[in-house]
Amino acid sequence: MVRFLLNRLLLIVPTFIGITIIAFAFVRVLPGDPVLLIAGERGVTPERYQALMSQFGYDRPIWIQYWDYLLGLFQGDFGTSISTKRPVINDFLTLFPATLELSLCATLFAVVIGVPAGVVAAVRRGSWLDQTIMGTALVGYSMPIFWLGLLLIILFSGILGWTPVSGRISLMYFIPSVTGFMTIDALLSGQDGAFLSALHHLVLPAITLGTIPLAVIARQTRSAMLEVLGDDYVRTARAKGLPPQRVIGIHALRNALIPVITTIGLQVGVMMAGAILTETIFSWPGIGKWMIDAISRRDYPVVQAGLLLIAVVVMVVNLIVDVLYGLINPRIRHR
Amino acid sequence: MKSMKALLAATAALALMVGAAQAKTLVYCSEGSPEGFDPAPYTAGTTFDASSRPVYNRLVQFQKGSSEVEPGLAESWEVSEDGLEYTFHLRQGVKFHTTDWFTPTRDFNADDVLFSFERQWQEDHPWYAYSAGITWEYFNSMSMGDLLETIEKVDDYTVKFTLTRPEAPFIANMAMDFASIMSAEYAAQLEEAGTMDMLNQQPIGTGPFQFVNYQQDAVIRYASFDDYWGGVQPIDDLVFAITVDPAVRAQRLQAGECQIMPYPNPADIEMLRNDPNLTMMEQEGLNIGFLAYNTQQEPFDDPMVRKALNMAIDKQAIIEAVFDGAATPAVNPIPPTMWSYNEEIEDDPYDPEAARQMLADAGVENLSMKVWAMPVSRPYNPDARRMAELIQADFAEVGVSVEIVSMEWAEYLEQSSQVDRDGAVLLGWTGDNGDPDNFLAVLLGCDAVGNANRAQWCNEEFEALIQEAKTITDQEERAELYREAQVVFKREAPWATIAHSLVFMPMSNKVSGYVMDPKGTHAFDGVDIAE
Numbered sequence: 001m002v003r004f005l006l007n008r009l010l011l012i013v014p015t016f017i018g019i020t021i022i023a024f025a026f027v028r029v030l031p032g033d034p035v036l037l038i039a040g041e042r043g044v045t046p047e048r049y050q051a052l053m054s055q056f057g058y059d060r061p062i063w064i065q066y067w068d069y070l071l072g073l074f075q076g077d078f079g080t081s082i083s084t085k086r087p088v089i090n091d092f093l094t095l096f097p098a099t100l101e102l103s104l105c106a107t108l109f110a111v112v113i114g115v116p117a118g119v120v121a122a123v124r125r126g127s128w129l130d131q132t133i134m135g136t137a138l139v140g141y142s143m144p145i146f147w148l149g150l151l152l153i154i155l156f157s158g159i160l161g162w163t164p165v166s167g168r169i170s171l172m173y174f175i176p177s178v179t180g181f182m183t184i185d186a187l188l189s190g191q192d193g194a195f196l197s198a199l200h201h202l203v204l205p206a207i208t209l210g211t212i213p214l215a216v217i218a219r220q221t222r223s224a225m226l227e228v229l230g231d232d233y234v235r236t237a238r239a240k241g242l243p244p245q246r247v248i249g250i251h252a253l254r255n256a257l258i259p260v261i262t263t264i265g266l267q268v269g270v271m272m273a274g275a276i277l278t279e280t281i282f283s284w285p286g287i288g289k290w291m292i293d294a295i296s297r298r299d300y301p302v303v304q305a306g307l308l309l310i311a312v313v314v315m316v317v318n319l320i321v322d323v324l325y326g327l328i329n330p331r332i333r334h335r
Numbered sequence: 336m337k338s339m340k341a342l343l344a345a346t347a348a349l350a351l352m353v354g355a356a357q358a359k360t361l362v363y364c365s366e367g368s369p370e371g372f373d374p375a376p377y378t379a380g381t382t383f384d385a386s387s388r389p390v391y392n393r394l395v396q397f398q399k400g401s402s403e404v405e406p407g408l409a410e411s412w413e414v415s416e417d418g419l420e421y422t423f424h425l426r427q428g429v430k431f432h433t434t435d436w437f438t439p440t441r442d443f444n445a446d447d448v449l450f451s452f453e454r455q456w457q458e459d460h461p462w463y464a465y466s467a468g469i470t471w472e473y474f475n476s477m478s479m480g481d482l483l484e485t486i487e488k489v490d491d492y493t494v495k496f497t498l499t500r501p502e503a504p505f506i507a508n509m510a511m512d513f514a515s516i517m518s519a520e521y522a523a524q525l526e527e528a529g530t531m532d533m534l535n536q537q538p539i540g541t542g543p544f545q546f547v548n549y550q551q552d553a554v555i556r557y558a559s560f561d562d563y564w565g566g567v568q569p570i571d572d573l574v575f576a577i578t579v580d581p582a583v584r585a586q587r588l589q590a591g592e593c594q595i596m597p598y599p600n601p602a603d604i605e606m607l608r609n610d611p612n613l614t615m616m617e618q619e620g621l622n623i624g625f626l627a628y629n630t631q632q633e634p635f636d637d638p639m640v641r642k643a644l645n646m647a648i649d650k651q652a653i654i655e656a657v658f659d660g661a662a663t664p665a666v667n668p669i670p671p672t673m674w675s676y677n678e679e680i681e682d683d684p685y686d687p688e689a690a691r692q693m694l695a696d697a698g699v700e701n702l703s704m705k706v707w708a709m710p711v712s713r714p715y716n717p718d719a720r721r722m723a724e725l726i727q728a729d730f731a732e733v734g735v736s737v738e739i740v741s742m743e744w745a746e747y748l749e750q751s752s753q754v755d756r757d758g759a760v761l762l763g764w765t766g767d768n769g770d771p772d773n774f775l776a777v778l779l780g781c782d783a784v785g786n787a788n789r790a791q792w793c794n795e796e797f798e799a800l801i802q803e804a805k806t807i808t809d810q811e812e813r814a815e816l817y818r819e820a821q822v823v824f825k826r827e828a829p830w831a832t833i834a835h836s837l838v839f840m841p842m843s844n845k846v847s848g849y850v851m852d853p854k855g856t857h858a859f860d861g862v863d864i865a866e
Binding site for chain 2: 032034036037038039040041042043048056080081082083084085086087091094095150153154157158161164165167168171174280281282285286289290292293
């Protein structure tokens with residue numbers, strides 16, 4: 001197990017360097033000179049242009065820029081935002097818990113509904129229940145996030161008035177940030193109703209962000225279950241006279257879960273992309289919204305560092321998934 | 336279940352109690368996050384709305400709803416005969432905010448004025464680079480560095496600015512956001528504590544609202560400042576609920592989560608107008624969208640040709656198709672909300688027949704030209720591509736064939752300013768300080784040829800008028816010169832003036848006292864909300 005872990009950790013180094021190169025190159029191949037963009041319609045004098053280029057360090061040879069960037073990274077310096085003039089890492093650490101909270105809730109929503117739905121569809125294969133579940137999953141999978149988010153807002157907040165339109169908590173409360181998780185901070189603050197308000201605000205964004213993963217998980221669970229249910233050992237278990245719930249719940253599901261967990265891990269990457277749209281729609285102060293702002297402001301250091309940090313998050317999640325995978329499936333870790 | 340009900344009841348009761356005891360709160364669904372709370376390093380209106388407007392004051396300020404200047408922290412000022420010396424007499428007894436993190440020991444005085452400007456000007460000033468990557472964008476782009484000779488403290492309540500050349504718009508610059516007055520005492524305290532960054536995160540000013548806290552990208556809270564020199568505000572709390580998506584802002588407004596919002600989607604305007612609980616305010620923005628010919632190239636060096644092409648453009652059709660009707664046709668190079676706007680000038684009529692005749696008279700046949708379409712959406716031109724296509728069709732009517740060109744935005748800005756550029760360029764401008772000089776000299780002056788003067792137009796008569804207007808400080812006299820300059824502009828037609836876009840501000844019927852600002856900022860002093 002230790003060797004398995006070490007191997008996985010070693011793989012991270014080249015991956016990380018690869019990502020730094022891609023993030024660094026990406027903002028530089030984007031068209032547009034950042035200084036000219038800042039100056040806008042007014043234009044900029046040649047002297048001022050030179051001064052700004054050297055201040056941002058864009059006048060130096062590209063490999064020196066990359067080297068400095070890499071050196072900075074190893075000292076924990078992710079660069080300074082051109083627009084806010086604050087260190088990028090500070091903003092990231094402030095905003096990331098909001099994204100994490102939303103993503104965890106969305107994952108929870110997707111797993112809690114997606115896995116049972118997939119199991120039911122597999123067990124009742126071909127029935128109207130199966131058809132309905134898989135049909136709904138297909139619709140959910142195909143629905144653009146921004147459209148789904150707006151539809152949910154219009155229906156549940158606008159017409160029915162059941163949920164708040166956007167934000168993380170009612171403006172009535174001011175919750176000091178301790179963990180960065182609004183639900184936990186609201187509980188810690190001890191203010192009456194704050195926790196319920198925070199939960200209330202999580203419902204629509206979590207559903208919006210969780211819908212696509214839910215559909216994928218449901219489909220994956222169904223096909224994995226179908227495969228397992230046809231296996232010899234399931235037939236043996238049934239033949240032994242075990243109760244059907246036990247056959248499905250323990251023998252089949254546990255084995256079917258292996259590909260499902262991989263799927264859930266892969267959905268984290270999808271979720272990061274989805275978070276950008278979901279956060280923008282629901283005014284959710286996370287890193288997705290932060291990246292969108294940075295791109296529209298051409299704030300290259302933020303885009304560069306944001307790409308890198310998000311990639312690192314996805315990488316870490318995949319590592320965790322691999323380890324979990326090893327735990328569930330001994331054949332992998334012994335190989 | 337029972338306990339749940341009890342909890343809900345308790346929450347509701349509490350909410351009611353809080354509501355009754357609670358002070359009047361105005362919630363503004365703002366469109367984005369401020370870059371910081373020190374306005375001087377930034378140029379974005381969103382940042383100014385959250386920093387300079389509520390928290391700070393300036394020596395002079397714009398009258399509500401106008402681009403004219405009135406006394407602010409300076410009660411009065413004098414300008415020397417030669418137009419080089421501006422002496423400001425400061426208001427006495429002005430208090431700075433008292434907060435958890437700062438308690439002022441003295442009132443506002445000349446030291447604060449010196450601090451506020453010297454930090455942006457003198458490279459060896461300890462605050463010149465107080466945070467990594469700080470640049471003083473507006474101070475530099477208004478050429479303040481070259482313009483200022485000295486800033487002197489005559490006594491505690493008198494400050495004298497000496498300029499290197501007469502420049503009447505200087506007084507309007509003093510009302511701009513970068514000229515906000517900071518507390519020198521607060522700065523000294525931060526410097527001593529080694530936390531200079533806090534100036535940009537926990538602002539202290541003299542303005543109508545004091546900063547309470549900011550949850551990044553989510554909520555900004557302000558409280559009315561009881562000792563404000565301009566009087567106590569009708570509301571107690573001001574909250575900015577940051578909501579990026581315009582459709583969601585509209586939903587929040589309708590759901591009552593906020594009471595006022597900027598920049599609605601054009602598509603939502605009808606729906607918001609029809610909501611009986613809402614009021615919609617609208618105004619021309621301080622902007623102009625134009626088509627700039629290259630007046631140094633044949634045949635566009637002939638005013639008759641330019642005039643003829645202007646008459647071929649159907650502006651009304653453009654306004655319907657490109658602006659969804661939310662714009663007014665532009666006659667002059669400055670918007671109607673700006674002082675010195677010449678009401679007497681008549682627009683060139685849309686008359687393809689006459690245009691064709693004029694082109695023939697000028698000896699132009701089978702003309703083919705380029706029209707440049709910007710790749711980005713701006714308030715003065717939401718869809719340049721579409722506009723270019725309409726102009727292409729209009730010009731085809733009079734026998735001129737058009738090729739539409741476009742390129743990446745930074746490249747576009749750079750290439751379109753070249754003197755030998757081929758073709759007419761779609762572009763526009765949004766004003767900075769409400770002074771006509773900020774449009775006429777910046778966009779059409781001889782100095783700006785090869786830069787922001789995309790028509791490459793240098794007209795002696797026009798130049799003489801705007802240069803003279805720079806050196807006179809009497810506003811009525813200046814206005815007279817600018818009105819004349821607009822006549823020259825219309826006669827010579829270096830641009831086709833297309834449109835001034837409209838700005839909308841939907842709000843709850845409970846809100847009163849809001850005044851739209853032609854410069855596009857959003858300020859909430861004097862605004863009240865019914866219970």
